[in-house]
Amino acid sequence: MQKYKIDYLIGTGQTALVYLAHTEDGLPVALKSPREEVRRDPEKAARFATEVNLSLRLSHPHLVRALAGKPLGEDAYLCLEYFGEGALDQHLGKHGRLPLEEALKLASQVALALAHVHANGILHRDVKAANVFLRGGNAFLGDFGVAIPVGRQTVAAGSPFYMAPEVYRDGISSTASDAYSMGVLAYELLSGTRPFEGDSYEALMAAHLSNYPRSLSARCPELPRATLRTVERALAKSSEERPSVAELAAALEGGLRSLRGEAEPAPAPEPEPERPLGRHGARSSEPAAPANGENPRSTTLFQRVFGKKRS
Template identity: 35%
Template sequence: MGTHRRLGGYRLLDEIGRGSTAIVHLAIDPSGREVAVKELSPEVAGEPEAIGRLAREMSAQARVRSAYVARLLDGAITAERPYVVMQYVAGCPLGDLVEAYGPLRHDRLVRFARRLALALGDVHDAGVLHRDVAPGNVIVLGDRPTLIDFGIAHEAGAEQITRRGMVVGTPAYLAPELIEGGRAAPASDVFSWASTVAFAATGRPPFGRGSLHGVCFRILRGQADLDGVPEPLAGLLRAAFRRDPAQRPTARWLAGALADKPSGGPVGGGPVTRRSGAAA
């Protein structure tokens, strides 16, 4: 039934997501359009730190324009219950889709991988780091992915409060430099892209399940399980998993390498040195 409570000019219908500090609702805007409204939970709605995080999320997402990224539509950070309004994306989270129907196959997998790389390229071109590319933050409709949740995203040059032992993001999909307390960079997102695509192809997190310590150990050792990922896609994933961030390809290069390539076709060569307009 939903609460049908109003928040600003939006009628809240149903809760569709919940995190440690925020609740996401399916809502209707004044023109009758479906939107997603993310509001801070009552317990933290007055806390400056939580409000600041929501403001950073809103600022970062507002910069991105992409056919494969959920658009920011509105927001009110100074409201009694601060909130942001985003495009409502129809579809299913990648993790739920793979669990219900199995891994993506053949050309559908290649199209998914390319479009997710295009999404990430658009994010980086806008001077933003997503920092949490993972199956739970990719909504899929057919073979079309949409990247969502900029809750820990940063604009280029923004302060990043991270240190060794502090895990920010989805642990099984984090780049090794972030596990070690290093600064996020476009190459860190590329590593997470590769982990997410590997999951889409196999139904398994590429660095396994189990304890956080064990998963992080395998990430740091570069022990990616790509069994079942078809070539030439597996070769691109191996390049994106390189331990040295400077040696990983950019999201734009990956999208270009995957363009119009069937699942068994050759992927063009070329440099894989990292370049991007989004500096950490």
């Protein structure tokens, strides 16, 4: 970390300290350094190394960008882009309920970023307002401190206000439990309040396991019905009944377009049934498929979720 000029401490966590620092070129950055006890504990050190490696591996327009890092050793660190406007929880605490268009925009951006994380085989496991950072009216999902590859199970992780019922009950994380957390965040953004409240871990666990939130239509009647239904499905008690995060992102984007009066993208045409080829093969009047097999109408959603065009 010698190439960074450390200014002052801006955040503390159970495993790391975060400093505001500047690069040699004067760029402000957030420098994350593991605590001494984390460096000495092989299991905790490995967890920090996973965070560094995943952060450097993932890239999306709405993910916090990792600039550099060293996974292991006495000088292990992670350098991240700095967000001077702070986190979403601070924004909500200051401004209260957001205008619907702003809420839909921020929620859809976080969902797109999370869908990209899932597409790369990673579970975030701690989606919450405090891990979403703001800049220029846009949202960026960060903090991969408890992220793991899809299919791997470790100790339960998450934040009590956002954890899925099965995480409380069995400690099991999946893309569906991330979808639940994203549903909680979307509900919070759209309605101005979390779907479940409680003053203790036990009270929150009981609420997530047994209670049902007030209908989003009662709190946000102007929300397009299709978007409303998808957000409420994300809060289903059964993981099998939830939409994927990509579906949730599409519904949030659809709600935003509807609110703005923008036309929905034209659906891809239904494929024609197969039929025996005649002497000359396919009819000459049928348009040729792109050389790479790409459906141009589906490029936009793919590009937003995966951060790149199909290849």
